[in-house]
Every structure is written in C-alpha cells, then in structure tokens.
Amino acid sequence: xxxxxxxxxxxxxxxxxxxSVEQSDTELVTKASRGDESAFEELFNRHxxxxxxxxxxxxxxPEQIEEIVQESFxxxxxxxxxxxxxxxTSFASWLARISxxxxxxxxxxxxxxxxxxxxxxxEEEASWLKEQLRVEGAAGNIESAVVAxxxxxxxxxxxxxxxxxxxxxxxxxxxxxSEIAGLTGWSISKVKVRAHRxxxxxxxxxxxxx
Amino acid sequence: MAGKKSSRESDERxxxxxxxxxxxxxxxxxxxxxxxxxxxxxxRLRSRIAAEIERREEGERWFTILKVVWRAxxxxxxxxxxxxxxFLSTTFSSRTSNGFSDEALLGERGTEVExxxxxxxxxxxxxxxxxxxxxxxxxxxxx
Numbered sequence: 001x002x003x004x005x006x007x008x009x010x011x012x013x014x015x016x017x018x019x020s021v022e023q024s025d026t027e028l029v030t031k032a033s034r035g036d037e038s039a040f041e042e043l044f045n046r047h048x049x050x051x052x053x054x055x056x057x058x059x060x061x062p063e064q065i066e067e068i069v070q071e072s073f074x075x076x077x078x079x080x081x082x083x084x085x086x087x088x089t090s091f092a093s094w095l096a097r098i099s100x101x102x103x104x105x106x107x108x109x110x111x112x113x114x115x116x117x118x119x120x121x122x123e124e125e126a127s128w129l130k131e132q133l134r135v136e137g138a139a140g141n142i143e144s145a146v147v148a149x150x151x152x153x154x155x156x157x158x159x160x161x162x163x164x165x166x167x168x169x170x171x172x173x174x175x176x177x178s179e180i181a182g183l184t185g186w187s188i189s190k191v192k193v194r195a196h197r198x199x200x201x202x203x204x205x206x207x208x209x210x
Numbered sequence: 211m212a213g214k215k216s217s218r219e220s221d222e223r224x225x226x227x228x229x230x231x232x233x234x235x236x237x238x239x240x241x242x243x244x245x246x247x248x249x250x251x252x253x254r255l256r257s258r259i260a261a262e263i264e265r266r267e268e269g270e271r272w273f274t275i276l277k278v279v280w281r282a283x284x285x286x287x288x289x290x291x292x293x294x295x296x297f298l299s300t301t302f303s304s305r306t307s308n309g310f311s312d313e314a315l316l317g318e319r320g321t322e323v324e325x326x327x328x329x330x331x332x333x334x335x336x337x338x339x340x341x342x343x344x345x346x347x348x349x350x351x352x353x
Contacts, residue, residue: 041252048246056242065238065245070255077259132227152235171229172236202228203221 025091033080044073047095054099057168058107060153068106072099097183100165104184107161125151126209158205163198170195 023039025046031039048069055068075098076083083094129151156164169175169183177195181188 037256044252044255048251049242052242052246053239055245056238057236060235060238060241062241062245062248065241066248066251069245069251070258073255074258074262078262129227148231148234149237152231155231156235167228167232168236171232199225199228202232203224206224206228206231 029080029083029091032077040077043091047092048073050092051095051099054096055103057172058103058164060149064106068099068102071106072102075102093183100169100183104161104165107164111161120154125154129206129209155202155205155209159198159201162194163201166191166194166198167202 023042025043028039028043032043051069051072052065055065055072059065059068072095076095079098083089083091159167165184166180169180175183177188177191180186180191184191186194
C-alpha cells in the first residue's frame with residue numbers, strides 16, 4: 001500500500017517536473033507577470049545567451065554586453081503585460097526586439113558622449129586595409145586577421161547608430177527588410193533607404209583610408 | 211563608360227570589404243558566452259529590477275501628490291471665489307441698508323437732533339390720550 005503510494009507520489013513528482021520542463025515561454029510569461037519569480041528566472045536562463053549574442057554584435061567588452069543583458073531583461077520584466085496582450089509573436093522575437101532597441105539606445109548614448117571620441121586609424125591599419133582591397137579575395141580572410149576586429153570597431157564607430165544597426169541586422173543577423181522593420185518599428189521603405197545610406201556611408205568611410 | 215564601370219566595380223569591392231568588416235566586428239561569440247555565464251548575473255538583474263521598482267514608486271508618489279494638488283487647485287480657487295463673492299455681497303448689502311436708515315440720514319454724531327425728532331413724534335403723554343378719549347365721548351354724546 002505504502003509502496004504504491006510512494007510510486008504514485010514519485011510518478012506525480014516526475015510528471016510535474018516534466019511539465020515544468022515543457023512549460024512554454026508564454027506560460028512562463030503568464031506566471032512571471034503574476035509575480036512568479038522562478039518563472040522569470042527560467043525565462044532569463046533560457047534566453048540570456050541569445051540576448052548576450054545580440055549585444056555582442058554591437059559591443060565588444062563583456063561588461064558592456066552584461067549591461068545590455070540586464071537592461072533588456074529589466075525592460076522585458078516591466079513590459080511582460082504588453083507581451084501577454086499581443087500573442088501573435090513569440091517571446092524570443094519579442095525579447096530580441098527589446099534587445100536590439102536597447103543596443104540602439106546605448107549606441108546613441110555613446111555617440112552623444114563627447115568622451116567617447118573616435119580613435120584614429122593608424123598608418124599600419126590603413127595600409128593593411130589597402131592590401132585587403134588590392135588583393136583579390138583577401139577580404140574573405142579578414143575575419144582571421146588579428147587587427148581586423150580593432151580596425152572594424154574603429155571604422156564602424158564613424159557610422160551613425162542607425163546605419164550600424166541596419167548593417168548589422170542585414171549582414172550579420174541575416175534579417176530581411178521586413179523583419180528589420182518589425183524589430184525596429186520603422187517602415188519597410190525607411191529600412192531600405194536607411195540600408196542604402198548606411199552602405200554609402202561605410203563606402204565613404206573606407207574610401208577615406210584607401 | 212569605362213570610368214563608370216570601374217567606379218561600380220570599386221563600389222562593389224568596397225561593399226564587400228565593408229560587409230566583411232561588419233562581420234568581423236560582430237564576431238564576439240566568446241565575449242557573449244563569457245558575459246551570459248557571468249556569476250550572479252541573475253542576482254544583479256533582480257537587484258536592478260528592485261531598484262527600478264523603487265524608483266518608479268517614488269515617481270508615482272510624486273505624481274500622486276501632484277495630481278492631488280492639481281485637483282485641489284480648482285476646488286480651492288472656487289472656494290476662494292465664493293468667499294470673496296460672499297464677502298463683497300455682504301459688504302455691499304450692509305452699505306445699501308445703511309444708506310436708507312435714519313442713522314445714515316441724520317448722521318451718527320447728530321444724536322441730539324435725532325432724539326428731539328423722536329421726542330416730538332413718539333412721546334405722547336397720558337393727558338393727550340385722555341383728552342382724545344374725552345373728545346371722542348363728547349362727539350358721540352352730541353350725536
């Protein structure tokens with residue numbers, strides 16, 4: 001009798017554990033918006049890597065990435081009610097939108113700060129850049145170069161936050177124009193125009209050093 | 211024509227280089243991994259949320275006070291207007307009633323004249339009353 005009860009109890013525990021594992025994001029959001037902290041922690045653990053990855057597209061230092069992760073989840077926490085009201089999007093894409101907007105805000109904040117002045121491209125980096133352009137197919141190996149990331153950061157800091165956002169969404173995240181429009185809240189035509197201008201700006205920046 | 215073509219080729223190469231530069235700048239998977247695996251990240255997030263809640267409550271408290279004040283201002287203005295109106299009307303009506311009183315006509319300081327006037331009109335002696343009664347009786351008797 002006791003054994004049966006034990007077995008039944010074990011089965012119930014196992015079932016509840018399985019249910020908690022299989023809980024969807026939407027269910028967790030509902031629970032979190034009612035004040036369930038463990039549900040919010042579960043959401044955080046599920047999505048923090050993705051948010052950190054988005055932040056790492058724009059910022060290099062780990063403390064900057066952490067800041068974006070915290071800010072994004074704080075915004076998400078206070079907007080959980082908004083997500084519950086619009087059931088058509090997934091939590092992941094909703095959170096991605098918040099993260100991109102947080103990165104965009106941070107880029108704009110950094111641009112406004114006078115102390116975050118753009119560092120100059122050295123002679124060595126400029127000649128390296130010329131070499132990349134001159135040698136056919138060398139651009140494909142740019143990622144493996146040690147100087148590439150430093151130089152890339154210096155060059156991209158010369159672009160406006162909007163240009164940077166659009167270019168990263170297009171070239172790194174591989175998002176379509178309509179997806180970018182959905183994430184940023186801009187119209188499709190605005191995204192197209194912005195992308196065109198962003199490419200022209202980047203071309204001008206590169207041309208200056210070549 | 212040839213210049214245009216070479217310019218387009220140059221643009222294409224710059225675009226390609228730009229594309230690779232963007233990809234290079236965004237390839238920070240290691241940093242992302244390190245940041246997301248940072249210890250006490252959730253604890254710090256919770257404390258940030260708690261601080262934000264406190265900040266919002268503080269803001270809401272001020273907002274509530276401002277709202278109460280904002281609502282109280284018209285009510286207080288209305289009360290003030292009513293009080294002023296009441297005061298003015300009372301003053302005006304008292305002035306108006308004074309204008310037709312005997313005191314206003316005679317002046318507050320002319321008490322002697324006033325008493326004389328009232329003495330003439332009001333003080334009827336017992337003899338006068340008696341004389342009037344007798345006169346009336348005589349008239350009836352003569353009829």
